[in-house]
Amino acid sequence: MRTFVPQLVQRGREPRWLAPLLVVVAVALVYVATAAPIRAAGANPAAAYERYVFTPLTSTSSLTEVLLAATPILFTGLAVAVAFRSGYYNIGAEGQFLAGAVGASFAGLYLPDLPGPLAVPVALLLGAAAGVAWALLPALLRVNFRIDEVVTTLLLNPVALLGVQGLLNGPWRNTGSGFPVTDDFGAGYEMPPAAPGARVHLGLVIAVVIAVVIWVVLARTATGLRVRAVGLSPAAAGFSGVGVNRVLFGSALVSGGIAGLGGASQVLGVGQQLTNEVSGGYGYTGIVVATLGALSAVGVVLVALLLGDITVGAQNASLVLQLPPQMGDIIAASLLLAVVSVLVLRRYKFRLRPGRFTGEQAS
Amino acid sequence: MHALLGENGAGKTTLMRILYGLSRPDSGTISIGGEPVRITSPADAITHGIGMVTQHFSLVGPMTVTDNVLLAGAGVGRLDRRNGRRLVVEAAERIGVGIDPDARVDRLSVGEQQRVEILKALSRDCRVLILDEPTAVLVPQDIESLFRSIRRLTDAGMGVLFISHKLREVTTISDRVSVLRRGRIVDTVATRGASIPQLAELMVGRRTVGVRRSDRQTMHDTDLDAARSIDEPDLEVDALDVPVDRPILSIRGLRLAGPSRNALDGIELTVNPGEIVGVAGVSGNGQTELVQVLSGVRHPDAGTIEVNQTDITGAAAADVIAAGLGRITEDRHACVVPHLTVEQNLVLEDLHRFRRGPFLDKRAIRAHASELIERFSIKAKPEDPVATLSGGNTQKVLLGRALSRDPLALVVSQPTRGLDVGAAEFVHTQLIARRAAGAGVLLISEDLEELLALADRIVVIYEGRLVGELPVADATPERLGLLMAGEAAA
């Protein structure tokens, strides 16, 4: 008896239209998969998606919200992309973001009288330094003792959150209200607007500049080629004279610095005080942003904007349609999994072959 | 006893994988004992009584011999290890060897590991045993022992298919030979009455296989009989500016700790300008580590390495390259980055030379690549990812990168493993040309024929030590084999 089963067979050269088509397939999959829970929550999926994707783009004020929401995940997305590009799996952007927020808050609380033109740069610098510091231990352990950075960076995330909570419940507790939030920073610590009169702050501009720098470095410089070589094949890069440990260490610290800068930009740009909710998972979302953006600077910018759009849409939908805002996170996570899954198919094509199904790919 | 002869890339391995269910044919049938069978997985092959010993052993290193034998056919329930040991011992008796069933496989020598592979097949009551290039990893004495084991099996009525590209072995052991060329069986002949040049012609379409230096007069009992001789290869390589009175590469007291014993244990070796020094040895005796240490990817625990009087001991790969050492190693994918392009890989060793301001000079990189592609006849475009290249062309990229800097000394390890005859000839010709230009070449190979064809003198590495040195005129496979097996100096 002959049975025919569908099998994945490696294809030679992929057609150009394939990747975009597959992304469309992934989006459709996400839509289908999320339709049921949206219905269960009593809303119409089509209407909900209109809120998620299009409504935020229809007014200037909500567009501003989108850019504000995209700013922190643009930082963490770039941070993660820089590390992943060199093959250093920094999953600790969350902790480094929090450390950066604490660093900036330190300036804001203890140097309140610094004048405006000096205050913000000092706070940003302290934030970046704190992010680097939080990334230092895992990087040292990885480079010197080959201890897996995935585990150490992950474990430092809850520690960073506990650190923030400890500060807010202890020495940094609000002297007026007694709530676990810091006092307001000195007057000079408000992040300047991106453009005169805009609500979007300078953080977005800084993040975009970083994205451009990353793009240029990766595409055009020797350092960039070294980073790519290490990320693609550390053994071959080392053989070819690239200092693998130096590249890993460097990109780990740069990654931590960018994440820390993001945390600093967030406390300075929104509210000028440190709260427990300063991050709310931006570091983890950064992994989604970086991966969906194919670890390229341009991709990261686009995906950060898209997820910022969906975040604002989700808040909107929770007010108007009573859809819990966590649907935004569900969409982001399922989009990530759907896209990486279907993109695997780029290298394969379906074919019917005789035999029994083993669940493995033959090629 | 049926031998399948063919050069690399002729389809031997593909055929074998199909027989064992690891690949699937597009059409055709396989019959066993006249019955057509369908084999879609190794499990099917095992049920039909096919046993296979591959070039790369299918053994789980950290497990014992018994556990490896039990792996096939074990259910999911309790393991009967006592029965497993009995199976191992019985199978070992059938081929006339002794083995400890409780030894960890990764602690066994390569020859012993191969026996475990045969035991695995026998313990499953196989009727046909397929051996894929079984002698490639063995010393001559182990080959003898393997052949004795095979004869015991064929005498007991088992069919054995012996896959090889070595003419001499095939004519020694088999009853019939089928020659495979470009995926077709071109002929099947009785071994008795077939001559080596005749088989060589069937295999590659001409009567010579490989190249050798013209000063190789004395022919040993090897396939060199069929090799074309070259002396001054028709290549333009400018003479190198090297001091002729001093060694170009000298290694003193080199030691590297390994998991159980020293992987390298006091290596002393010099290579002079215009000399090819061969390092013979059974794989796993420190060759990999020696190459890693010389290439600058591992730091030795003691000893010094000098290239043209520059100390490069423990230096990073970049400094090793700068000192004038060219490196070409066995594991090509550990040397070039597959997903970078040909041109990027070609400049990776000296990126600082291709800069304009803070940026990479793309035009210079492209020009550099085009020149090397031409000079080394690499069949690729500069912007092709190396992953899309064949093994031979990848090797040429590596060769081009190393030689483009006109290195004074070369460390070359297994440069032709897995290459077809044409590509292998190309590589050998390049090495001979470098020697003629005055470079010192350290050639590490498990292929004695390659060493005998190219080297001026041959040293033998055994358990991390150099155990003997022979000028090539005195070197015979037998004498080298004794040294390689760790027997006292020959």
Place this chain on the structure above:
Amino acid sequence: MELAYLALVGAMLTIATPLVLAALGELICERAGLLNLGIEGTMYAGAFGGFLVAIESGSAWTGLVAALGIGLLAGLFVGMLAIGLGVNQHVAGIGTTLLLIACCDFINRLKYGAGSVPKVEKFQQLFADIPLASQYLLTYLTFLVIAPVVFVVLRSTGFGLRLRAVGENPEAADAAGVSVAATRYAAMAVGGMLMAAGGAFLTLAILGSFTLNITNGRGWVCIALVIFARWRVVAAVLGGLLFAFVDALQLQLVITPEFSGVPREVMIALPYVVVIGALALSGRNLTYPGAYLQPYRRS
């Protein structure tokens, strides 16, 4: 003093139960060559799903069974991504964790709004009057049945042999007629069930309710424990006990007057820091399972 000491050890065993369960689950996955970073989400889903079903059905046991089912599906889901499709295991695991946590929080919000979450009729401790022995049945099962069974299965059964073989050298396992994919899926299924059981223990035994961020990085701790244990069952159990001991100790110290000056958060962070320290001291130059992170395809 004697009593305080017994209470400390008793608390250690309770706190260690979910960690040991989930760490054993992760260990099984990793021995088969798969890093399952879905562990945090699987624990979270086990905690929330077990709690929800227990509330709806009125039985903590039903809740536990539901959690096992959720763990099974979560394990197979990560397996489908990592084994079937060959997606990068870091991305597959983190993505699954984010997805599962978002789904749980979504349902939680839908069901209970932003308000408080009800209490569930939780498991009762056995031998309630005897200091050290008053533990949940699941704790006894974990240490006296599940851990020994995992040990024996990995060591002395055909399934364990196959599992280790696909984790060390899938080519060899394949050539021996072992289905690499099926074995790995089985490892992911069992591993996921153990992780979810660990999560359910948090809601159904320790807390009796559900709070946001209930697992708080315990899954990551378990991954560290598995590496710390060098993929050995006994060492993973001991590592779980070590973390739990520091955790139990900090719970005691927080209520000890001499330590009242130390912020509570520093105390809570202590076990995490201890795990990182243990990893830094013992995790050098490890030999990972041979096929760790490697998807297998016949080439």
